[in-house]
Amino acid sequence: MQTDILISNITNPTLLFFVLGIVATLVKSDLEIPGQISRFLSLYLLFSIGFKGGQELAHSGLNTEIILTLLLCMLFAAIVPLYTFFILKRKLSIENAGAIAATYGSVSAVTFVTAMAFLENMKVSAGGHMVAAMALMESPAIIIGVMLMRKYTTSPEKSLKLGKLLHESLTNGSVLMITGSLVIGILTSAKQAEGIKPFTTDIFKGFLAIFLLEMGMVAARRFSAFKNYGWFVSCFALLVPAFNGLLSVVITHYLPITQGNRLLVAVLASSASYIAVPAAMKQAAPEADPGLYIPMALGLTFPFNITFGLPLYWALIVHF
Secondary structure, three states, X not given: OOHHXXXXXXXXXXXXXXXXXHHHHHOOOOOOOOHHHHHHHHHHHHHHHHHHHXXXXXXXXXXXXXXXXXXXXXXXXXXXXXXXXXXXXXXXXXXXXHHHHHHHHOOOHHHHHHHHHHHHHOOOOOOOHXXXXXXXXXXXXXXXXXXXXXXXXXXXXXXXXXXXHHHHHHOOHHHHHHHHHHHHHHHOOHHHHHOOHHHHHHOHHHHHHHHHHHHHHHHHHHHXXXXXXXXXXXXXXXXXXXXXXXXXXXXXXXXXXXXXXXXXXXXXXXXXXXXXXXXXXXXXXXXXXXXXXXXXXXXXXXXXXXXXXXXXXXXXXXXX
């Protein structure tokens, strides 16, 4: 792997703010991002990336690359929770196995946004349809994870209410925001979009840096929450995402997909949700331990992907 790519990513200001958040927590600083501001930043990032993706998608049309990319992403969203569930249930309860499977089958919008910033720093373009791919990958993994829980549970009274589950998945705040912004971006003309460009583009990296600062503090606080589960979950949180990302790099090598979009597919395949899935699992699987699947995604998988995963996948895409 090219060391300059790794160094460039590690010294990126947005990532350094993530590190600062970790340091602030470790030294027990009183630095804090108020909860309402954190939620605003999260919604802003989803709005901005969704709107810009809709604008690009409106001008790109529908072609072979877009169709193949969307199908591949949907395939990952279905297969990852299926195979990971059967690995996890050997060591964990059915509920925890299903929740973690859904977590790793779904995606992290913040990881995706960080990857977009990485590509922009590398002066590499990506298609707006990748935002649609991300939105499409949120719900299937949640539904499959809960269906597996219901199928293998030992409690016969737990029936699968698919309609309610589907409603919870599709109306989740993060899913609705990015999907709605994508649609609005498609419907908005280029001239109209210019009016809000300072808000959707110019301040994007600054808000991303502040949000990652807060994510660093949250990750550091939750990292120790699952240490009692042993080495198995730690290895899973690092090795499975890396495997999924590398597998996507190999598959997209044989498909007519541009390099920027290949990286985003790898990021979507390797990321894990810590926003949409916990919200859905709170309703669908209250027996699952959020002190396990949230720290796995946020404390291990997220830092790994934005520090080492991005430059690793990119180096492999460029060289092979």
